[in-house]
Amino acid sequence: MRLLRPTRFYFSPEPSEGIIDRDHPDHQWIRDKSQPYASTDDYGLIARFNDGTTGSVVTVLAGLGRNGTEAAAQFATSSQYMQLIKARFKENPNRPNIEVVIKVSVVDGRTGSPSIEDAFLW
Numbered sequence: 760m761r762l763l764r765p766t767r768f769y770f771s772p773e774p775s776e777g778i779i780d781r782d783h784p785d786h787q788w789i790r791d792k793s794q795p796y797a798s799t800d801d802y803g804l805i806a807r808f809n810d811g812t813t814g815s816v817v818t819v820l821a822g823l824g825r826n827g828t829e830a831a832a833q834f835a836t837s838s839q840y841m842q843l844i845k846a847r848f849k850e851n852p853n854r855p856n857i858e859v860v861i862k863v864s865v866v867d868g869r870t871g872s873p874s875i876e877d878a879f880l881w
Contacts, residue, residue: 763819765811768858801824802862803827804858806858808857833873854881860875
């Protein structure tokens with residue numbers, strides 16, 4: 760969480776436990792905790808960026824819950840999903856840093872396909 764502090768999308772700590780958009784703080788992705796875990800949408804964050812603190816490239820694949828984390832890993836390792844990113848940023852394909860917020864629907868414990876909620880390239 761510390762490495763994501765300077766990025767546009769970051770995880771908020773408890774009690775809200777969500778993904779926040781630094782440019783639009785009122786825009787948050789939060790799991791509905793009033794619903795059973797096996798029946799609520801989850802969110803994940805995929806990021807790759809040069810970090811000034813470590814002096815190296817950082818890769819983040821994480822979710823608010825288990826389903827969001829699995830979806831982030833599935834998204835980042837699938838050529839099909841990576842093509843969606845390339846298509847979205849076809850005008851600026853050579854930027855080295857990227858963040859993607861994804862959503863995954865969960866119904867009766869089954870995880871659906873991830874979809875892009877927002878993305879940022881710099």
